Amino acid sequence: MELFLFYAFAVLAIGSALLLVSLRNTARSLFLFFITLFGMAGLFLFAFADFVAITQIMVYVGGVLILMIFAFMLSNKELLQDLQHGKNSLMAFTRWQAVFVSVGFLVVLTYALWQWDSEGLPLWMQQNIQDGNIIQATDNNIPQLGIKFMTEYVLAFEVISIFLLMALIGASHIARKEPEND
Template identity: 70%
Template sequence: MAGLFLFALADFVAITQIMVYVGGVLILMIFAFMLSNKELLKDLQQISGSLFSFPSWQSLTLALAFFGVMVLGIREWNSMELPQWMLNNIQSGDVIAPTDNNIQQLGIKFMTQYVLPFEVISIFLLMALIGAAHLSRKEERA
């Protein structure tokens, strides 16, 4: 998502996107590890042949595949022309200048038009934290 904002020349929104969502995901992971059942984590560590215990040749193959996809994407990007909507905006002069005050407009949009999506995302994060707390409870043995 941040890459799309960068393509749209909205640097501030892209950096904000990265900071907010990376921070949110890290906090969610910290709560998940803190509240998770330690016996379940021990069982996951002992499972052989699962996703958590790749042999070195599989890890190397996976890393090379990701590297290949990255190189292919960079090569395609360099040979690609600008999309038509960007060309139309450049021709009409409707581009963002470095001197434009976009942060004020962003604040107005976030607090008026996009308040509901942010509130929905906060509810989802709260549900995930409550779910992690529920999963970490010790069950009574019969």
């Protein structure tokens, strides 16, 4: 049952991502991206990362995707252009180049994974499995995550919060309207 649900989420994520990259209509692709993100959030649950899954839904669906749809609607002249001269580019050269490169990446990654898998698990993972230090389904992750954020990873946490503040100020500075002076 667990494996079946995992495969269902995996097929959902990969299938909608496949459709996303093959569709011509950007608005539909963005809504398919939504489904891909939901599928990925479901996959995070199978690694017992419930907080990461919820954060994925809140940050991506609530923030990133809305932002992308706004940007798309503010620049939607491109959509009409794409629909107008879309027919002849089905066999375009760049498309086959892209297919070649991405399939090459997939083959290399799968081969590396196969090599890695045949050697058995790394030592630290074997050690942790032996000591019982792996996350179980009954563990309560969120208090642990909070403690780790405030103790072991506090420097990274502070750095990333300053970085996020800088990025948001920069984004709003870039995106503001220039005063009309010409």
